[in-house]
Amino acid sequence: MRARRSVTLTALTGLVLVYALLPLVWLVVNATKTQEGLFDSFGLWFAGDFHLGGNIADTFAYDHGIFGRWLLNTLLYVVAGAGGATLLAALAGYGLAKFDFPGRGGVFAVVIGAVAVPGTALAVPTFLMFSQLGLANTPWAIIVPSLVSPFGLYLMWTFARDAVPDELLESARVDGASEARTFFSVALPLLGPGTVTVLLFNVVATWNNYFLPLIMLKDPDWYPLTLGLSTWNQQAITAGGDVVFNLVITGSLLTIVPLIAAFLLLQRYWRSGLTAGSVKE
Structure with missing residues (x-):
């Protein structure tokens, strides 16, 4: 049976698409303009002088190349923080889903409560x-x-509960596999889609983290990209500060490129039904 087409739904989807892509289009277009071109041309169209290459070079060269240092800092925070958080979430979620122990219900309540607490509420106690x-x-x-x-x-808890059949774990244990080997060799491949999803959430959250570095860091050499670009933007309202809006826009464009690449590279791992047929009922 052929699916019905809804004009209203199509129109609403188009509006959402325009709403989502318009800021990105604005960013790409204005990253090609000089400082003067930002104010002398229409915001959603290119100026006469295409200056994207020059803006990129100036962004990496400005203030003794501090942008490159901020980029490396952000990569460090993402690899260590988001990567570590994903591994811990996979381990803990698998353990809570597949092992029965006293107090598991209490752990569930604590996790649910922690999800409901905004990160900004914990920022000041964490800083102290x-x-x-x-x-x-x-x-x-x-x-x-x-x-x-x-x-x-x-x-990961909810995903591991259904994605990893207990029969596979029992088979691995009967064959003499340790719990660590059972997790890494049997369970972790089956947890691939959930792990990638959690990884992307953590990468985006860490990459875009602004408030925590704002209260934790004073040395610009340890700033992430979000905080560093914010300081460049604030120079325009500082007495004697440089106005570098073109570098802020170009830096913002360069900042989202790794996130887009990560989504494109990892989307192929978002597959369901990996355990279909692995257990005979």
Whole structure:
């Protein structure tokens, strides 16, 4: 039977698509303009001088190349923080889903409660704790809090409960596999779609993290891209500061390119039904 087409739904989908893509189009178009061209031309169309290459070079060269340092800092926070959070979420979610132990219901309640607490509410207590430990204004002040992902843990818990058949685990144990080998060799491949989903959530959250670095870091050498570009933008309202809106826009465009690449590279792992036919009923 042929599916019915809804004109209203198509129109609403088109509006949502325009709403989502319009900021990206604006960013791409204005990254090709000079500082003067930003104010002398229409915002949604190119100026006479295509200056994208020059803007990229100026962005990496400005202020002794600090943008490159911010990029490396962000990659460090993402690899250590988001990667570690994903691994911990997979381990904990698998353990909660496949092992029965006293207090599991209490752990579930704590995880649900942690999901409901916004990260900004914990920022100040986290800052005070890290200050007392002497870890403020260091990369650890960003990496360690990023390792905690209640939503990722909950997602992996619910996914592992159905994605990993108990019969496969029992077969591995009967064959003499240790619990660590059972997890990494049997369970983890089956948890691929859920793990990739949690990884992308954590990568985006860590890459776009602004408030935590704002209160934790004072040294610009440890800034991530979000905080660094914000300082460039604020120079325009600072007495004697450089107005570099073209570099802020170009830097913002360069900032989202790795995220787009990550989605394109990892989307092929979003497959369901990996366990179909693995267990004979």
